[in-house]
Amino acid sequence: xxxxxxxxxxxxxxxxxxxxxxxxxxxxxxxxxxxxxxxxxxxxxxxxxxxxxxxxxxxxxxxxxxxxxxxxxxxxxxxxxxxxxxxxxxxxxxxxxxxxxxxxxxxxxxx
Amino acid sequence: xxxxxxxxxxxxxxxxxxxxxxxxxxxxxxxxxxxxxxxxxxxxxxxxxxxxxxxxxxxxxxxxxxxxxxxxxxxxxxxxxxxxxxxxxxxxxxxxxxxxxxxxxxxxxxxxx
Numbered sequence: 597x598x599x600x601x602x603x604x605x606x607x608x609x610x611x612x613x614x615x616x617x618x619x620x621x622x623x624x625x626x627x628x629x630x631x632x633x634x635x636x637x638x639x640x641x642x643x644x645x646x647x648x649x650x651x652x653x654x655x656x657x658x659x660x661x662x663x664x665x666x667x668x669x670x671x672x673x674x675x676x677x678x679x680x681x682x683x684x685x686x687x688x689x690x691x692x693x694x695x696x697x698x699x700x701x702x703x704x705x706x707x
Numbered sequence: 708x709x710x711x712x713x714x715x716x717x718x719x720x721x722x723x724x725x726x727x728x729x730x731x732x733x734x735x736x737x738x739x740x741x742x743x744x745x746x747x748x749x750x751x752x753x754x755x756x757x758x759x760x761x762x763x764x765x766x767x768x769x770x771x772x773x774x775x776x777x778x779x780x781x782x783x784x785x786x787x788x789x790x791x792x793x794x795x796x797x798x799x800x801x802x803x804x805x806x807x808x809x810x811x812x813x814x815x816x817x818x819x820x
Contacts, residue, residue, distance in 0.1 A: 604747055630808065639711075639797050639811030640750070685749055694740060694765065695809060697749030 604683060606702045615673040617701045619686030624667060626696075628689035631660060631671045634700070635682045643671070643684075673703075681705045709733055711812035713798050719818045720788040728783040728815050730798030738801045739781040740765070740809065741773065743794040750797060756781055788819045 609615050621629065627648040632640035646653045646660045646669075653660050659672040669686050683702050687695040714729045732739065737758045742750035742765075752765030756775040770792060772784040781800075785792060795816050799809040 637814075639799075639813050641811070642808045645808065687749075694752055694755050695750075697742075697751075699747065699749045 604700050604702045606704060608704045608706065609676050611676060611678060611705055611707050613676050615671075615676045615680070615703060615705075617671045617673075617684050617703065619669040619671075619698050619701075621667050621669060621686065621688045621698070622696070623688060623690060624664075626688035626690060629660070629662060629669055630687045630689075630695065631658075631669075632685045632687060632697075633680075633682045634685065640685060676703075676705050678705045678707055711798055711800055711810050713796075713812035713815050715815060716813065717816050719820065720785075721820050722789060724788050725784070725786050726788065728785075728796055728798075728817070730781045730783065730812060731779050732781075732798075732800040732810070733779065734800060734802070734810070735778060736800035736802050736810075737778070738809075739775065740799045741771070741781070741783045742797045742799065743767065743792075744797060744814075745794050753783065753796075785817075788817075790819045793817060793819045 630645040631643040633643050634640045644655045644658050644660050646662050657674045661670045683700045685700045686698045711732045740755040741753040744750050751767050753771050754773040756762045759775050759778050762773050775781055795814050797814050798812045801809045
């Protein structure tokens with residue numbers, strides 16, 4: 597809900613801009629990564645995923661980049677819209693479909 | 708197809724009370740998990756199940772019990788609620804594939820006084 601956003605890093609952009617949200621992951625053995633979007637009062641919603649044998653994957657308006665050398669993941673959102681305003685989490689797979697989540701970044705899109 | 712459902716949506720307990728948070732999925736998923744989410748933090752895994760009759764502990768299991776008697780249901784029990792358990796609880800499920808997407812329920816907001 598609303599309290600999810602407290603104390604989170606925040607990225608503020610204008611409508612139409614491209615947004616880049618970054619994430620550092622911890623386990624070099626992780627082989628699957630997911631980006632989730634969480635709107636206020638709702639559960640996380642899958643956006644895009646990537647396996648460790650890939651460097652880049654594109655979806656509709658979103659691109660995920662994976663740099664295994666520095667254990668870094670980024671989510672790029674093209675032509676950001678007000679409806680993209682939410683908290684974004686990266687997650688890494690640690691086996692049996694359980695996930696370790698990052699703390700999240702709040703994206704605020706101004707009209 | 709309702710996906711993942713959780714009840715109740717909101718709950719207020721007094722310290723020491725017990726309750727069960729319900730979670731059900733209708734996608735025939737093998738894997739189900741419970742997470743808690745606290746302000747400014749990511750989701751933390753409480754317990755998970757890889758199939759009916761099989762459960763295991765996650766990162767923060769203390770104070771919580773689970774069971775998985777059917778594929779569809781995965782209830783989370785608080786035996787003696789404490790203020791530290793005030794949080795938003797999410798249930799998630801995914802198919803049997805190792806790297807499959809997890810689908811989350813809408814959450815239960817729990818306050819322990």
